[in-house]
Amino acid sequence: MQYMLLIYNDPAREPAFGTPEFERMMGGYFAANEQMKAEGVLVSGEGLQGVETATSLRIRADRVETMDGPFAETREHLGGYYVIDVPDLDAALRYAALIPSARFGTIEVRPLMDYNPAG
Amino acid sequence: MAGAETAAAGAIAAAGALDRVMRSDRGRLLSVLAAGLRDLALAEDVLHEAALSALTHWGRSGLPSSPQGWLLQVARRKAIDRLRRAGRDQAGAVALAQLTSEADQHDPEVIPDERLRLIFACCHPALEPKSRVALTLRTVCGLTTPQVARAFLDAEPTMGQRLSRAKAKIARAGIPFAVPDPAEWPARLDTVLTSIYLIFTTGYVAGPGEARDLCHEAEYLGRLIDRLRPGDPEIEGALAMMLLTGARRAARIGEDGAGLPPAEQDRALWDAARLDEGRAILARAMARHAPGPFQIKAAIADCQMADPGPDWPQIAALYGALWRHEPTPVVRLNGAVALAEAGDPARGLAMVEALADSLSGYQPWQAARAALLAMTGQAEAAAAAYRRAIAAAPGPAEALFLRKRLAALAGPGPAA
Numbered sequence: 280m281q282y283m284l285l286i287y288n289d290p291a292r293e294p295a296f297g298t299p300e301f302e303r304m305m306g307g308y309f310a311a312n313e314q315m316k317a318e319g320v321l322v323s324g325e326g327l328q329g330v331e332t333a334t335s336l337r338i339r340a341d342r343v344e345t346m347d348g349p350f351a352e353t354r355e356h357l358g359g360y361y362v363i364d365v366p367d368l369d370a371a372l373r374y375a376a377l378i379p380s381a382r383f384g385t386i387e388v389r390p391l392m393d394y395n396p397a398g
Numbered sequence: 399m400a401g402a403e404t405a406a407a408g409a410i411a412a413a414g415a416l417d418r419v420m421r422s423d424r425g426r427l428l429s430v431l432a433a434g435l436r437d438l439a440l441a442e443d444v445l446h447e448a449a450l451s452a453l454t455h456w457g458r459s460g461l462p463s464s465p466q467g468w469l470l471q472v473a474r475r476k477a478i479d480r481l482r483r484a485g486r487d488q489a490g491a492v493a494l495a496q497l498t499s500e501a502d503q504h505d506p507e508v509i510p511d512e513r514l515r516l517i518f519a520c521c522h523p524a525l526e527p528k529s530r531v532a533l534t535l536r537t538v539c540g541l542t543t544p545q546v547a548r549a550f551l552d553a554e555p556t557m558g559q560r561l562s563r564a565k566a567k568i569a570r571a572g573i574p575f576a577v578p579d580p581a582e583w584p585a586r587l588d589t590v591l592t593s594i595y596l597i598f599t600t601g602y603v604a605g606p607g608e609a610r611d612l613c614h615e616a617e618y619l620g621r622l623i624d625r626l627r628p629g630d631p632e633i634e635g636a637l638a639m640m641l642l643t644g645a646r647r648a649a650r651i652g653e654d655g656a657g658l659p660p661a662e663q664d665r666a667l668w669d670a671a672r673l674d675e676g677r678a679i680l681a682r683a684m685a686r687h688a689p690g691p692f693q694i695k696a697a698i699a700d701c702q703m704a705d706p707g708p709d710w711p712q713i714a715a716l717y718g719a720l721w722r723h724e725p726t727p728v729v730r731l732n733g734a735v736a737l738a739e740a741g742d743p744a745r746g747l748a749m750v751e752a753l754a755d756s757l758s759g760y761q762p763w764q765a766a767r768a769a770l771l772a773m774t775g776q777a778e779a780a781a782a783a784y785r786r787a788i789a790a791a792p793g794p795a796e797a798l799f800l801r802k803r804l805a806a807l808a809g810p811g812p813a814a
Contacts, residue, residue: 280572367574368524369582390571 281322281364281391282371288358288384290329307379315363315374324361355384362391405457412456416449419465425538427466429516430509431473433575434496438519438537439565440477448473466509513538514626515575517619521590522573529564530593531600536561538622539615549600549612577627584632584690591636591692594619598640602647603793613644634683635693641676642699645669656798660702673703691723710740727756735766743773761790765800777807 601612
């Protein structure tokens with residue numbers, strides 16, 4: 280099964296650039312990436328630029344409305360994601376626990392829709 | 399005429415046999431199907447269909463040599479049919495491949511017991527705590543949805559929805575029917591044991607009036623897990639705790655309807671067999687030298703039933719040990735009460751007062767504070783606290799117990 284691990288961060292609680300904590304976090308991300316690759320589960324993964332760069336769009340009554348900012352004004356923002364292919368939720372949760380942001384943010388684990396009938 | 403009578407007799411015998419098999423083995427059959435299909439709702443559906451077929455076939459051709467094996471084979475074939483009919487997805491294809499190989503294995507006499515895997519799926523931390531309990535009662539204990547709804551004082555449709563949401567999440571989120579890895583075992587086992595203990599306390603509070611006594615269901619689950627995974631001290635601890643607490647169930651309410659703490663209970667009403675068994679299991683657990691919260695709670699239950707009365711210094715020490723596993727205000731509250739009973743009511747009261755921020759809205763905190771105010775000679779403050787605790791009491795037995803304590807405050811007192 281494929282799962283998306285959505286990384287939600289609270290910028291206020293994240294280590295600041297240039298501090299040893301920041302280095303440790305980046306090292307943790309590197310180690311997580313390497314482990315996911317080595318174990319053959321990584322499908323894709325990206326980090327997102329800061330929430331101040333976000334633009335939201337919706338169509339109402341056939342009119343495109345464009346807004347500055349993210350979809351939801353919350354303290355924790357979507358900061359990146361991984362897509363992994365593993366046998367079950369327990370395996371997905373084990374990889375989610377490798378993500379350094381789990382220590383100061385939240386990782387949401389969601390199965391991907393399966394559009395690919397094997398029959 | 400004779401033929402019709404024979405047919406009718408056959409149908410009745412089949413219905414009786416099916417009822418017996420489903421009552422004793424439904425959970426086990428379901429666990430095997432669910433583990434293979436990775437879909438609890440589908441497993442329930444095909445087992446139900448297999449049971450309907452059994453009524454017809456067994457009535458006509460007599461009981462098969464292994465009714466359980468027969469049901470399993472038929473249920474698997476029905477699952478294969480269903481998965482083939484539905485343009486199955488990837489997960490379905492995996493299940494189908496496994497099912498086809500399982501259905502071809504001819505030894506209906508040997509049915510594996512996959513209930514441990516079923517229990518870990520039902521009590522997965524990705525499910526809501528209440529859903530874990532409901533699902534376990536429905537699938538492992540075989541309670542009907544109305545019975546589960548009644549246990550929670552929920553409307554039947556509400557409980558039905560909760561159960562189907564939980565089953566859908568298991569299937570769609572990929573919650574495995576698997577015994578967790580050693581690294582995850584302690585935390586996952588704790589979730590399972592906590593769910594079982596919640597079943598026990600729900601039954602203990604409700605009393606034995608219901609058709610399915612939840613205390614017995616919880617004890618059944620404890621024994622089942624202990625049998626499926628022998629030698630785990632925390633499983634033994636949870637089972638011992640339920641046996642020890644359950645042993646004094648008949649004594650917990652006095653003749654006047656007031657609740658009684660263990661120290662004031664009529665020991666003749668304690669269930670000696672349960673008490674002995676609980677103590678033996680606890681001793682076995684402790685000899686493994688791997689203490690855990692359930693063993694400590696069982697030891698506390700044991701000390702409350704010590705002879706001639708509760709061993710309060712030991713209970714206070716045990717709450718201190720429990721605090722290291724579960725640093726919660728409630729554990730601290732219970733520890734404070736034990737400390738007061740052990741002879742230091744002033745320090746106990748200070749600990750209780752310090753918990754006001756987190757617990758002042760919690761009725762047992764109000765009752766404990768009242769008792770400790772009384773113990774430290776502050777009768778007026780104690781009376782006010784008792785009145786608040788009485789107003790918030792969860793049931794009549796608890797309220798009457800507190801009213802008697804309140805009356806005793808004014809009662810004998812210092813002789814004037």
